[in-house]
Amino acid sequence: MALIRTVAAALRTALAWLLPPLFGLAALVGVWALIAAGSSNLPSPGKTFASAVEVFAHPFYDQGPNDQGIGWNLLKSVGRVAEGFGLAALVGIPLGFLLGRYALLNRAVSPIISLLRPVSPLAWLPIGLAVFQKANPAAIFVIFICSIWPMIINTALGVSSVPQDYLNVARVLRLSEWKVLTRILLPASIPYVLSGAKLALGIAWLAIVASEMLTGGVGIGFWLWDEWNSLNMEHILIAILVIGVVGLLIEHGMTLIAKRYDYRQS
Amino acid sequence: MSNYLQVDHATIAFDTRKGRYVAVQNVNLQVARGEFVAIIGHSGCGKSTVLNLIAGLIEAAQGGVILNGRQIDGPSPERAVVFQNHSLLPWLTVYGNVHLAVERVFGATDSKARLRERCIAAIELVGLVHAIDKRPNEISGGMKQRVGIARALAMEPKVLLMDEPFGALDALTRATLQDSLMEIQQRLQNTVVMVTHDVDEAVLLSDRVVMMSNGPAATIGQILSIDLPRPRQRVELADEPAYNHYRAEILRFLHQGQRAPVGAH
Numbered sequence: 111m112a113l114i115r116t117v118a119a120a121l122r123t124a125l126a127w128l129l130p131p132l133f134g135l136a137a138l139v140g141v142w143a144l145i146a147a148g149s150s151n152l153p154s155p156g157k158t159f160a161s162a163v164e165v166f167a168h169p170f171y172d173q174g175p176n177d178q179g180i181g182w183n184l185l186k187s188v189g190r191v192a193e194g195f196g197l198a199a200l201v202g203i204p205l206g207f208l209l210g211r212y213a214l215l216n217r218a219v220s221p222i223i224s225l226l227r228p229v230s231p232l233a234w235l236p237i238g239l240a241v242f243q244k245a246n247p248a249a250i251f252v253i254f255i256c257s258i259w260p261m262i263i264n265t266a267l268g269v270s271s272v273p274q275d276y277l278n279v280a281r282v283l284r285l286s287e288w289k290v291l292t293r294i295l296l297p298a299s300i301p302y303v304l305s306g307a308k309l310a311l312g313i314a315w316l317a318i319v320a321s322e323m324l325t326g327g328v329g330i331g332f333w334l335w336d337e338w339n340s341l342n343m344e345h346i347l348i349a350i351l352v353i354g355v356v357g358l359l360i361e362h363g364m365t366l367i368a369k370r371y372d373y374r375q376s
Numbered sequence: 377m378s379n380y381l382q383v384d385h386a387t388i389a390f391d392t393r394k395g396r397y398v399a400v401q402n403v404n405l406q407v408a409r410g411e412f413v414a415i416i417g418h419s420g421c422g423k424s425t426v427l428n429l430i431a432g433l434i435e436a437a438q439g440g441v442i443l444n445g446r447q448i449d450g451p452s453p454e455r456a457v458v459f460q461n462h463s464l465l466p467w468l469t470v471y472g473n474v475h476l477a478v479e480r481v482f483g484a485t486d487s488k489a490r491l492r493e494r495c496i497a498a499i500e501l502v503g504l505v506h507a508i509d510k511r512p513n514e515i516s517g518g519m520k521q522r523v524g525i526a527r528a529l530a531m532e533p534k535v536l537l538m539d540e541p542f543g544a545l546d547a548l549t550r551a552t553l554q555d556s557l558m559e560i561q562q563r564l565q566n567t568v569v570m571v572t573h574d575v576d577e578a579v580l581l582s583d584r585v586v587m588m589s590n591g592p593a594a595t596i597g598q599i600l601s602i603d604l605p606r607p608r609q610r611v612e613l614a615d616e617p618a619y620n621h622y623r624a625e626i627l628r629f630l631h632q633g634q635r636a637p638v639g640a641h
Contacts, residue, residue, distance in 0.1 A: 275463040278433060281451040283480045283531075293476060297467040373467040373511075 153344045161344035162351075175328065176336070183333040184352065187322060190246070190329065191314045194253025198310060202258040203303060206265025207295065216266065223259060231256035231317035235324060245325035252321045257310035264309065268302025269295050301372045308364035315357045330356075379406035380567060381430070381535055385439035388425050399425050401593040402439070405586060407535075410565040414578040416626060417588035423571045424460075426588075427539050430569060431457050443534060453481045456533035460540045462520040464512040464527075471508045474498055474527045481531045498530035499523075501560055518549035525557065529564070538570040542577065551610065554580060562607060575630070579622045580610060587629045598629055 139155050146154040153161075169181030209216040234255045238248030272295055280290045322331025330353060337345035383405040389398045400422040407413050415423045428434045430441050432451040441448045443455070456477075464473050474495045482491060499508055502522040507515050512523070521541055528536055542550040554577060561568065561581075572578050578585045582602050589597040602622055604613065613619040 275459060275461060276465060278451075278457070278459065279463050279465070281433060282431060282455070282457050283453055283477055284451065285480060289480075294465065297465070374513075 151343060153347065158344045158347050161342075162348050165345065165348055178328055180330070180333065180348070180352065183328055183330045184356065186327075187318050187329040187331065188356065190250050190322075191253055191311070191318050194250040194318075195257045195307075195311055195314050197250070197254045198258040198261050199307065201254075202261030202306075202310075203265050206262040206303075206306075207269055207291070207299075209262065210266035210269025210299070211295070213270075216270075223262060227259040227263075231313070232320055232324070235321055239325075245327050249318065249321045249325050249327075249329075252317055253314045256317045257314045260306045260309035260313065261303075262306075264302045264306025265299060268299030268306075271302075272298040297373065301368065301374065304364070304368040304371060308361065308368060311360050311364055312357070315353075315360055319353055378408050379442075380409040380411075380444060381405075381407040381569070382442040383426065383430065383439070384442060386426070386429055386436040386441065387438040388422070388429055388434060389437040398437075398593045399591055400429075401595050403595055405596065407567060407569060409567055412561060412568045412570070412581055412583045413586060414582040414584075415569065415571045415586045415588060416573060416575065416578045416630070417594070418590055418630065419573060420591060421588045422591045422594035423573075423588050424539050427457075427537050427569060427571045430535070431455055431537050433457075453477070453531045454534045456528035456531045456536055458521070458524045458528045458536070458538040458541045460543055462512070462517075462524040464520055464523055466512050469509050469511055470499060470504060470515070470523050470526075471495055473512070473523055474530050477527045478530045494530055498526040501529060502526045502556065516549075518545050518553060521545065521553060522556075525553075525560075529560065529566070534567065536566045536568045538568065540571050540573065543573070550574075550577070555610070557581065558606075558608065575623055575626045578626065579604075579619060580608060580613065585622075585626060587626060600625055 142152075143155050146152045165180050169179045171179040172182060205219075209219055231252050234252050235248060238251035239245070242248050242251065276294050276298060277290075280294050285293065318329070319331035319334065322329035323335040326332050326335075330349060334346055334349040334353075337343075337349065383403050386400065386403045387398065388400040389396050391397075403426055405413075405426075415426060417423045425434065429436055430448075432441075432448050432455065448455070465476070468476065475491065478491050478494045478498070482494060486494070496505070496508070499505055502525055504519060504522055504526065507519060512520055515523075521544075524541065525538075528538075542553050545553065558581060560566075570581065579602055585600045585602060586596055587598045587600065588594050600622060604616070604618060604622075
């Protein structure tokens, strides 16, 4: 009896947890079906689903540079984001440390950051193309430039908001600048650096789709644009869904990592 | 060595938006080697400022601090501080926090094994061996403060500076920690300067109690020698006329001569 009651209770909690999102999704599909019924351009959910089964049946086919499976396109986009973001972290984190540690430098550089940060990522694309003369490095450059600002700003904030108490400990111990960096500033600012990384990756994923639409090649953004050129609306909807899911996974992954390394909650 | 540690005509001022604010004026204090001195006064009277001056965390506008015949110049491990809010690094374990200090002070001269021994000895001293691998957010406030004391003692400082170390603790924990501190002090004979606003704590622990007037321009109002035999037992002292006399003396100073400044607390 007791076992049955426990199982029933667990089921009830699971249902209570699952039902609202399921209901929301069902409502979305319902609205979509209604609009699709009255429109000649928007494919219905059923048609899109059938198309998706086809697309995902062979995600990794390869028939030349302009006709590859959705899996390759996605991997290519994720790879570009990883490269651009990696470079941004490599430059942005040390720079953020310097800015957070030396107020004078911060005052010299922060007007530049404030000026460049609000610039749309795509505005940098022509500069990337002009400098690198190739689409792929230009797209990576766009990712780099749009994800470096949150990295710099958050790291600098983390370093400059290290509690004075910790720094007083360092002063009483007369720790060397290197020890202060590795033993105090670095661990104390990790939560800030990681939340900067999360922001940066979010922006990077937004930017890669847009820049691939313009640069072409292989990538989910280009795939989407290619499908628009061949007026395959089902594939466009699939692309939107896939882009959303990958963005969601990146966000959740970063949240998990940030939680893991946040000393404030053990 | 009656003036092992000497605060010499120290005046401390801060530049604020409203101009120069003299927090502490003309403080003179001599502390003998092995002596336990408490500085007591109302909140905001500048007692912590004096402690920070001795620590070297702030500079005097005039005058200075001399330790063992040498004028101090900035903070140093020879003047270890037990901070009011323990200031343990949250990403290090109990051992890691103590080790950071021990490594800095003895790393150049001692072997790794010896450094480890020192850390464990200090942690043993405050009775926390069972929590050696815990992080600060996994232990209680009283335990954190013990780690702060262990960290400071492990550095074998010339002077131990304590800034209201038990202020944030509940009465029972505070009493236990005061007893351990007295016992440790009995064994190690450290020179201690402690800031407190607790009259009982000052009388129980100290050889002398320094009473500070209220700021701005706070200074030493009165110094009281506590001639009570050691080891001291808090329960027995409660019925001791001399103990109650000292308490009354300090209370009189704090409540009659020096009303709390407006806006303090």
